Amino acid sequence: xxxxxxxxxxxxxxxxxxxxxxxxxxxxxxxxxxxxxxxxxxxxxxxxxxxxxxxxxxxxxxxxxxxxxxxxxxxxxxxxxxxxxxxxxxxxxxxxxxxxxxxxxxxxxxxxxxxxxxxxxxxxxxxxxxxxxxxxxxxxxxxxxxxxxxxxxxxxxxxxxxxxxxxxxxxxxxxxxxxxxxxxxxxxxxxxxxxxxxxxxxxxxxxxxxxxxxxxxxxxxxxxx
Amino acid sequence: xxxxxxxxxxxxxxxxxxxxxxxxxxxxxxxxxxxxxxxxxxxxxxxxxxxxxxxxxxxxxxxxxxxxxxxxxxxxxxxxxxxxxxxxxxxxxxxxxxxxxxxxxxxxxxxxxxxxxxxxxxxxxxxxxxxxxxxxxxxxxxxxxxxxxxxxxxxxxxxxxxxxxxxxxxxxxxxxxxxxxxxxxxxxxxxxxxxxxxxxxxxxxxxxxxxxxxxxxxxxxxxxxxxxxxxxxxxxxxxxxxxxxxxxxxxxxxxxxxxxxxxxxxxxxxxxxxxxxxxxxxxxxxxxxxxxxxxxxxxxxxxxxxxxxxxxxxxxxxxxxxxxxxxxxxxxxxx
Numbered sequence: 356x357x358x359x360x361x362x363x364x365x366x367x368x369x370x371x372x373x374x375x376x377x378x379x380x381x382x383x384x385x386x387x388x389x390x391x392x393x394x395x396x397x398x399x400x401x402x403x404x405x406x407x408x409x410x411x412x413x414x415x416x417x418x419x420x421x422x423x424x425x426x427x428x429x430x431x432x433x434x435x436x437x438x439x440x441x442x443x444x445x446x447x448x449x450x451x452x453x454x455x456x457x458x459x460x461x462x463x464x465x466x467x468x469x470x471x472x473x474x475x476x477x478x479x480x481x482x483x484x485x486x487x488x489x490x491x492x493x494x495x496x497x498x499x500x501x502x503x504x505x506x507x508x509x510x511x512x513x514x515x516x517x518x519x520x521x522x523x524x525x526x527x528x529x530x531x532x533x534x535x536x537x538x539x540x541x542x543x544x545x546x547x548x549x550x551x552x553x554x555x556x557x558x559x560x561x562x563x564x565x566x567x568x569x570x571x572x573x574x575x576x577x578x579x580x
Numbered sequence: 581x582x583x584x585x586x587x588x589x590x591x592x593x594x595x596x597x598x599x600x601x602x603x604x605x606x607x608x609x610x611x612x613x614x615x616x617x618x619x620x621x622x623x624x625x626x627x628x629x630x631x632x633x634x635x636x637x638x639x640x641x642x643x644x645x646x647x648x649x650x651x652x653x654x655x656x657x658x659x660x661x662x663x664x665x666x667x668x669x670x671x672x673x674x675x676x677x678x679x680x681x682x683x684x685x686x687x688x689x690x691x692x693x694x695x696x697x698x699x700x701x702x703x704x705x706x707x708x709x710x711x712x713x714x715x716x717x718x719x720x721x722x723x724x725x726x727x728x729x730x731x732x733x734x735x736x737x738x739x740x741x742x743x744x745x746x747x748x749x750x751x752x753x754x755x756x757x758x759x760x761x762x763x764x765x766x767x768x769x770x771x772x773x774x775x776x777x778x779x780x781x782x783x784x785x786x787x788x789x790x791x792x793x794x795x796x797x798x799x800x801x802x803x804x805x806x807x808x809x810x811x812x813x814x815x816x817x818x819x820x821x822x823x824x825x826x827x828x829x830x831x832x833x834x835x836x837x838x839x840x841x842x843x844x845x846x847x848x849x850x851x852x853x854x855x856x857x858x859x860x861x862x863x864x865x866x867x868x869x870x871x872x873x874x875x876x877x878x879x880x881x882x883x884x885x886x887x888x889x890x891x892x893x894x895x896x897x898x899x900x901x902x903x904x905x906x907x908x909x910x911x912x913x914x915x
């Protein structure tokens with residue numbers, strides 16, 4: 356993937372990103388409370404560091420930046436972004452909301468699940484520029500203002516519904532949406548079978564295989580609130 | 581993902597005008613297009629975001645008992661809509677059999693029609709040969725991994741399959757696609773919307789340059805009581821079909837009054853079985869009759885090196901889907 360992640364001056368010629376660039380930029384952004392200057396001022400003048408070996412001429416194209424506002428967890432954030440920035444990368448790399456995880460980055464694993472206007476989506480397949488008027492909730496926004504856990508978070512803890520925890524933020528957002536979808540449904544409130552819970556959670560892959568405990572946690576919140 | 585510019589028109593006329601610029605492409609849900617852009621398979625220089633076009637997300641009744649589904653309604657909204665659940669349970673079932681809840685919340689109905697094949701050689705630019713991605717370059721799937729590929733209607737240029745579940749049900753329900761361009765509007769039967777690969781596999785559909793899908797019309801449904809979408813896949817959920825069957829029956833005391841059967845996962849487009857009407861109408865719903873129909877339906881099938889199993893699988897899935905359709909009572913089950 357040729358997507359450039361992080362501040363533009365980190366990018367290698369041609370816009371390609373090495374693993375080292377990625378880790379460095381991710382580390383620098385994760386520790387920053389505010390936007391990197393080059394991003395905040397809306398300029399795109401970052402010059403790649405001179406390579407040790409002359410590289411082939413990079414493809415040159417004008418980088419268009421767009422100023423947008425994102426409403427995330429009831430806070431407004433002003434951003435200057437490229438249209439190709441995904442919502443996932445905006446959350447993690449620009450807003451330092453690293454609870455939302457990047458798994459496959461191709462819409463197959465669900466680790467990046469967030470709620471947009473109350474509905475769960477894969478933030479890796481959605482462009483940030485399209486979410487200007489949306490109400491976005493990430494795993495950081497599930498708990499109450501006083502820090503109390505969402506009932507689903509508490510149930511995940513009680514049922515040990517994780518092992519490594521990498522997929523957990525996506526599982527939680529997905530499970531919270533599942534609850535809401537079930538409450539909204541017009542059909543008689545049939546009790547969901549475990550198979551139905553599994554089907555409705557099937558967009559979230561858990562490589563550790565914590566599925567039985569995830570289903571138990573969702574089951575408990577569905578049945579007892 | 582290569583850089584591109586972004587624009588968000590608010591009416592169809594403006595969207596069509598902007599889309600006429602070189603390198604421009606529409607984006608709606610983006611679940612397929614953004615994925616293809618990340619993989620370097622698609623590289624538009626300008627994206628026209630059509631999700632804010634007014635009036636295209638509605639689902640409403642038509643005179644005569646039919647229903648119009650807006651192109652921008654999401655797959656999730658469509659599957660859950662009372663008009664669809666009650667009158668077209670087959671469509672709800674098929675939509676819910678596809679993708680994941682997250683993707684169905686993003687994906688639109690128009691976009692579902694326009695999603696591209698999941699052939700791994702099309703998706704992976706590390707392979708040089710793919711006539712769909714690079715016309716004239718060849719087809720790596722012919723001698724490669726082709727377990728999921730076509731057994732009907734393929735050509736020496738392309739053996740890809742269309743991945744949609746929704747379109748298989750739409751074909752069985754005789755849906756019509758509404759298309760608009762600067763020149764006016766036209767309607768295309770869903771059955772004729774997608775193309776066979778022939779020697780132009782780069783063209784998936786008969787949507788012309790400068791055209792946009794605005795809606796899908798479903799005629800009044802005679803099959804609401806007895807229909808079933810059967811999807812056979814490698815795992816229980818969140819996988820593409822090896823074979824799927826949309827089966828719709830109108831029954832009178834176990835005698836078939838009318839019938840539609842469409843296969844998915846076996847061809848470059850939803851594969852209707854037009855022999856269903858002459859072979860089954862007026863006949864009782866009996867195993868031998870269904871089996872001989874299923875055998876005839878697959879007579880022209882040609883397997884690839886890795887998917888001969890799909891032929892027998894299709895025959896059995898047809899019989900099973902028709903039996904399950906007969907046993908249903910019009911209720912939509914959500915898993």
